[in-house]
Amino acid sequence: MTYYSLNRKAPETTFKDAVIRGLAPDKGLYFPKEISPLPKAFFATIAHKTNHEIAFEAIKQFVGTEIPEPILKSIIEETLNFNFPIINLNDQISILELFHGQTMAFKDVGARFMARCLGFFNRNNNNEVTVLVATSGDTGGAVANGFLGVKGVNVVILYPSGKVSKIQEKQLTTLGKNITAIEVDGVFDDCQDMVKRAFVDTDLTSTMQLTSANSINIARWLPQLFYYLFAYKALKPKYDDIVFCVPSGNYGNICAGMVAQKLGLPVEHFVAANNANDAVVRYMDTKTYNPKPSMATLSNAMDVGNPSNFVRIQELYNNSFEDLKSHLSTFSFSDTETEGAILELFNAHNYIADPHGAIGYLGAKAYLKKNPKAHTVVLETAHPTKFLDVVKRVIQNKVEIPVQIRAIMDKPKSSIKIATYKELKALLLES
Ligand SMILES: Cc1ncc(COP(=O)(O)O)c(C=O)c1O
Ligand SMILES: N[C@@H](CCOP(=O)(O)O)C(=O)O
DSSP: OEEEETTSOSOOEEHHHHHHHSSOTTSOOEEESOOOOOOHHHHHTGGGSOHHHHHHHHHHHHHTTSSOHHHHHHHHHHHOOSOOOEEEOSSSEEEEEOOOSTTSBTHHHHHHHHHHHHHHHTTTOOSOEEEEEEOSSHHHHHHHHHHTTOTTEEEEEEEETTOSOHHHHHHHHSOOTTEEEEEESSOHHHHHHHHHHHHTOHHHHTTSEEEEOSTTSHHHHGGGGHHHHHHHHHHTTTOSSEEEEEEOSSSHHHHHHHHHHHTTOOEEEEEEEEOSOOHHHHHHHHSOOOOOOOOOOSSGGGOOSSOTTHHHHHHHTTTOHHHHHHHEEEEEOOHHHHHHHHHHHHHHHOOOOOHHHHHHHHHHHHHHHHOTTOOEEEEEOBOGGGGHHHHHHHHTSOOOOOHHHHHHHTSOOOOEEEOSHHHHHHHHHHO
């Protein structure tokens, strides 16, 4: 598979090179040159396939021949070593739980897949790769866990100081070894901008191999399309055309769902549900893209002012506003509405949602007002205990803490505080 830069000022390249680079030399995101639909028989027989078979069939065209098929199969088996259950609330709404992995957020799939691809590409190479990641909460923990101990890879995670939950912070600051956490005096967008700046800083790129483990990187972004196929497999006998409601921040997850649709997955519509960080919602209303600095909310992992994957979404719909509008509805919700949704899900359905899933649920309800016959699938993107303080306060009830979270709660935090790009650069150069 060939990839091109969405800034169209860099040479086309291979899967391997795009994964190793992360961002194209012209600062553009890489995008697949072709997306070939899977055979109709794939979808007709999906109920008889395992998740590993589905994932392999779906991803292999994007990887091409650069990872031999038996190795790609084992990467998929190691990546997808947990379940993706669907909880049916009623005839209009199901919840797809994506939080049963190692760090209890949907990022585990992309992080584990990318770590293994990079490990394979680096197998005979003595040069070290530095993976830079910006996180608003969950990517950092998933990447730290996924890359822990991977040979020849150093991971540097930038997160906005005081703007991630206590448990998220523990997940990215307590592992040590090849993982370094950097606490930035700023918001998520400052972290993401520093990472993007580092990739085109020749003082750095001439002395070290840098890559990204954000959804900028195709190996982190594309495996997220598996979730949509798994939901279809589970619901197909009952509901053929699904509306996916995706709590969205950097828009990588929903964009991967749109790639699944290009592969032939029957999808009736996509709903992007946002918190107060609503750049795309405003764009869909006004046709003007006017990103603003991110604001802190209860659904902190979605506190993204300028979603990096929005350019990929536009490309998927040929940069046509009308085409995009016919596939995507967007809504934004306040913290008060988020709390109301957590409470409603608990009282009416005995379901404990995290603030991100609660926003997805509100998106589903908003869409159902327009189209009550639809069946919506809400992507529940993180386990509620990752946001223990909020969830306990709202439902006024005990929340059971899973073993993955208990294991890190008392570990000491280790991070380096910085405020500027200059400090980041100095740290990277001396490492
Ligand atoms: C729990 C949770 N929900 C939703 C999102 C938003 O996903 P995306 O950035 O792919 O839009 C994130 C972060 O990315 C997250 O961690
Ligand atoms: N919500 C994310 C922000 C980064 O998103 P990514 O998918 O581009 O890595 C987070 O939790 O860090």
